[in-house]
Amino acid sequence: MRHLLSTSSLSHADSVGVLDVAEEMAAVGQREVKKLPALRGRTVVNLFFEDSTRTRTSFEAAGKRLSADVINFAVKGSSVSKGESLKDTAQTLEAMSADAVVIRHPSSGAPHRLASSGWIDAAVLNAGDGTHEHPTQALLDAFTLRRHAAQLAGRSSSGTDLTGMRVAIVGDVLHSRVARSNLWLLKTLGAEVTLVAPPTLLPVGAHAWPCTISYDLDETLRGGVDAVMMLRLQAERMNQAFFPSTREYSRSWGFDEARLAALQSAAGDTVILHPGPMNRGLEISAAAADSDRSLILDQVRNGVSVRMAALYLLLSGEHHRGTADVQTTQKGTST
Amino acid sequence: MSDSTGRYLISGAGLGAGSGTDLLIEDGRIAAVGAEAAGSNAEVIDASGLIALPGLVDMHTHLREPGREDAETVETGSAAAAQGGFTAVHAMANSSPVADTAGVVEQVHHLGLRAGWVDVRPVGAVTIGLEGQRLAELGAMAGSRAGVRVFSDDGICVADPLLMRRALEYVKAFDGVIAQHAQEPRLTEGAQMNEGAVSAVLGLAGWPAVAEESIIARDVLLAQHVGSRVHVCHVSTAGSVELIRWAKQRGIKVTAEVTPHHLLLTEDLVHSYDPVYKVNPPLRTDADVQALRAGLADGTIDVVGTDHAPHPSEAKDCEWAQAAMGMTGLETAVSVVQQTMVDTGMLDWDAVGRIMSTGPAAIGQVPGQGRPLAVGEPANITLVDPSARRQVEPSAMATKGRNSPFAGRELPGAVIATFFGGHPTVLDGRLNTPVQEAAAWSK
Numbered sequence: 001m002r003h004l005l006s007t008s009s010l011s012h013a014d015s016v017g018v019l020d021v022a023e024e025m026a027a028v029g030q031r032e033v034k035k036l037p038a039l040r041g042r043t044v045v046n047l048f049f050e051d052s053t054r055t056r057t058s059f060e061a062a063g064k065r066l067s068a069d070v071i072n073f074a075v076k077g078s079s080v081s082k083g084e085s086l087k088d089t090a091q092t093l094e095a096m097s098a099d100a101v102v103i104r105h106p107s108s109g110a111p112h113r114l115a116s117s118g119w120i121d122a123a124v125l126n127a128g129d130g131t132h133e134h135p136t137q138a139l140l141d142a143f144t145l146r147r148h149a150a151q152l153a154g155r156s157s158s159g160t161d162l163t164g165m166r167v168a169i170v171g172d173v174l175h176s177r178v179a180r181s182n183l184w185l186l187k188t189l190g191a192e193v194t195l196v197a198p199p200t201l202l203p204v205g206a207h208a209w210p211c212t213i214s215y216d217l218d219e220t221l222r223g224g225v226d227a228v229m230m231l232r233l234q235a236e237r238m239n240q241a242f243f244p245s246t247r248e249y250s251r252s253w254g255f256d257e258a259r260l261a262a263l264q265s266a267a268g269d270t271v272i273l274h275p276g277p278m279n280r281g282l283e284i285s286a287a288a289a290d291s292d293r294s295l296i297l298d299q300v301r302n303g304v305s306v307r308m309a310a311l312y313l314l315l316s317g318e319h320h321r322g323t324a325d326v327q328t329t330q331k332g333t334s335t
Numbered sequence: 336m337s338d339s340t341g342r343y344l345i346s347g348a349g350l351g352a353g354s355g356t357d358l359l360i361e362d363g364r365i366a367a368v369g370a371e372a373a374g375s376n377a378e379v380i381d382a383s384g385l386i387a388l389p390g391l392v393d394m395h396t397h398l399r400e401p402g403r404e405d406a407e408t409v410e411t412g413s414a415a416a417a418q419g420g421f422t423a424v425h426a427m428a429n430s431s432p433v434a435d436t437a438g439v440v441e442q443v444h445h446l447g448l449r450a451g452w453v454d455v456r457p458v459g460a461v462t463i464g465l466e467g468q469r470l471a472e473l474g475a476m477a478g479s480r481a482g483v484r485v486f487s488d489d490g491i492c493v494a495d496p497l498l499m500r501r502a503l504e505y506v507k508a509f510d511g512v513i514a515q516h517a518q519e520p521r522l523t524e525g526a527q528m529n530e531g532a533v534s535a536v537l538g539l540a541g542w543p544a545v546a547e548e549s550i551i552a553r554d555v556l557l558a559q560h561v562g563s564r565v566h567v568c569h570v571s572t573a574g575s576v577e578l579i580r581w582a583k584q585r586g587i588k589v590t591a592e593v594t595p596h597h598l599l600l601t602e603d604l605v606h607s608y609d610p611v612y613k614v615n616p617p618l619r620t621d622a623d624v625q626a627l628r629a630g631l632a633d634g635t636i637d638v639v640g641t642d643h644a645p646h647p648s649e650a651k652d653c654e655w656a657q658a659a660m661g662m663t664g665l666e667t668a669v670s671v672v673q674q675t676m677v678d679t680g681m682l683d684w685d686a687v688g689r690i691m692s693t694g695p696a697a698i699g700q701v702p703g704q705g706r707p708l709a710v711g712e713p714a715n716i717t718l719v720d721p722s723a724r725r726q727v728e729p730s731a732m733a734t735k736g737r738n739s740p741f742a743g744r745e746l747p748g749a750v751i752a753t754f755f756g757g758h759p760t761v762l763d764g765r766l767n768t769p770v771q772e773a774a775a776w777s778k
């Protein structure tokens with residue numbers, strides 16, 4: 001992996017490989033000394049053109065646990081409107097000899113530009129671009145689901161994928177980079193995906209995607225799913241006529257208490273995910289978010305391990321060699 | 336517009352399907368054709384293997400001056416036009432200030448005369464400041480020394496149906512034509528690329544085909560209702576071709592243009608997120624490209640217009656959403672038309688003369704342009720070598736714009752010479768000199 005821009009370009013082997021390395025990283029997180037020397041002397045820049053304390057903190061923790069020098073570089077909205085700032089900023093980072101740039105940007109494709117324009121030599125890691133992709137979110141979701149499935153089956157998750165798992169992604173698919181990244185990765189890992197949304201919040205062209213499309217959340221839940229991923233809804237979308245009111249949206253596509261109750265009374269082990277930050281009471285009820293079916297806190301926890309794996313693999317060359325290195329390093333540091 | 340000392344004998348040029356004809360140019364006109372031309376005392380241009388076309392007329396050019404001289408000037412843009420085989424261009428009105436008064440269109444016209452590379456025909460704005468609120472002084476622009484006949488708010492759609500109706504009616508007084516940039520504004524707010532399978536994956540806001548087609552449908556019906564003619568700029572979708580075909584069958588006076596880039600490129604290029612492929616209307620699907628070619632071949636689409644839209648490099652050296660829309664096109668137009676229409680067998684070179692010279696000259700009522708290559712006609716002539724192949728290199732172009740979507744591609748065909756009013760603005764494939772008299776006229 002030279003860059004991590006999208007999950008659509010990850011092969012099955014790549015994807016399982018990242019998740020397996022993330023498991024190794026998670027094991028490190030359980031130890032007394034949580035730090036690995038793997039990226040000592042390497043510089044990782046968190047380049048954020050959009051505020052996201054959660055994601056930035058997660059990447060920062062990941063970089064630091066790998067002993068990288070982590071620099072946070074926030075660019076204010078006002079300077080983004082001047083078109084050349086991405087190029088200027090990239091060249092500044094190049095002058096600082098950044099080895100990896102973790103970029104969050106409001107424009108779809110900005111990480112792609114950074115990686116392909118020749119402005120910078122560093123590895124580029126997409127931490128969310130516009131309404132395009134958010135690959136580490138999808139990887140951490142897959143990691144969380146894989147662990148959950150392994151736990152149910154009473155086996156180790158390492159080396160496994162998500163074959164046969166039924167996942168519903170619910171909400172504003174049109175504007176969601178999380179939904180896109182998840183769809184591609186879940187398909188690659190063998191899951192069956194249903195997108196559930198009001199027709200206005202599905203992109204024209206989604207009919208060609210490798211998934212089932214539904215407008216009816218209750219029907220989808222009754223059909224049986226192993227996981228429900230709720231997407232964040234921006235209430236302002238109401239003003240652009242995507243739906244009549246937040247109340248109507250919640251009633252039809254929110255994970256409310258009635259739906260939670262229906263799920264609790266059914267057999268099955270359906271779990272609930274949300275990429276955060278949540279609008280409690282809008283797309284998800286507080287009861288659902290805090291229920292024993294919720295994996296939302298696991299998602300946050302797993303984020304660091306997955307991001308460690310991504311950084312590690314980007315900055316240490318080949319996959320299997322990388323995995324082997326982690327193991328050696330672990331042995332080395334634990335003695 | 337003659338080079339008083341210039342007598343040129345174009346020797347052995349192919350005229351349409353015919354082969355090996357001589358053309359004698361004298362005093363800015365075609366003095367003799369065929370056997371009578373041969374043997375005269377003149378500078379001989381060996382045109383064996385070349386195609387002679389009536390000087391090309393661009394239906395749609397952005398010269399950027401006044402106001403954006405960093406992007407292009409009338410001098411550089413019209414030199415680029417000559418290099419591309421053009422002898423006339425329609426300069427769009429979205430300059431700064433907007434070409435919405437007799438004063439501005441006369442200024443642009445004057446700059447064109449002074450540059451001397453091609454006939455610069457200013458297009459007047461339909462509404463004041465392109466704001467879509469009040470009609471600009473269309474009559475004053477028509478009656479000015481620039482003699483404006485084409486009016487357009489290009490870059491912006493005349494979206495208000497009543498204003499469009501009135502504009503269509505009003506210009507009948509001086510046989511003008513409204514050239515519509517068909518884009519329903521509400522359906523394209525924030526639009527970044529064609530809406531469909533690719534925009535869905537890339538997460539870029541969609542510019543749906545219906546936003547173009549709904550305006551075209553409305554405008555042809557308005558033109559029918561008031562008995563006016565309407566011209567549709569840069570048609571980009573299969574559905575638009577269908578609508579225009581339908582309108583023409585009903586006898587509605589509609590003409591339409593297509594750009595070279597819409598004849599060749601598709602939205603798949605946007606996967607790169609390289610803003611050189613960002614243009615308005617956006618690149619569409621392969622099905623649209625095929626429909627546009629078929630429409631151009633059967634006459635549904637009348638002409639090619641380059642929509643040459645140069646931008647300074649910083650306007651493209653950025654993220655997709657921040658980048659400006661537009662592509663250069665003057666210096667690649669003939670090659671792209673050859674590749675998509677001639678080399679595919681859909682059109683012959685006679686037809687290229689129709690879609691790139693006669694047709695645009697007729698729509699814009701450009702005097703002395705788009706004329707047959709016959710004795711007594713003004714010597715506006717373009718010589719094309721259809722057997723040439725060349726790599727497109729934006730940095731070698733005459734335009735200031737480096738935003739060619741064809742950069743790095745190998746394209747067929749090359750413009751070997753351009754005669755503008757009997758004067759060679761291009762010789763041996765390179766810019767020669769502009770016409771000098773034009774400057775004298777303008778004083």
Ligand SMILES: [Zn+2]
Pocket residue numbers: 489490491516568569615616
């Ligand atoms: Zn336009």
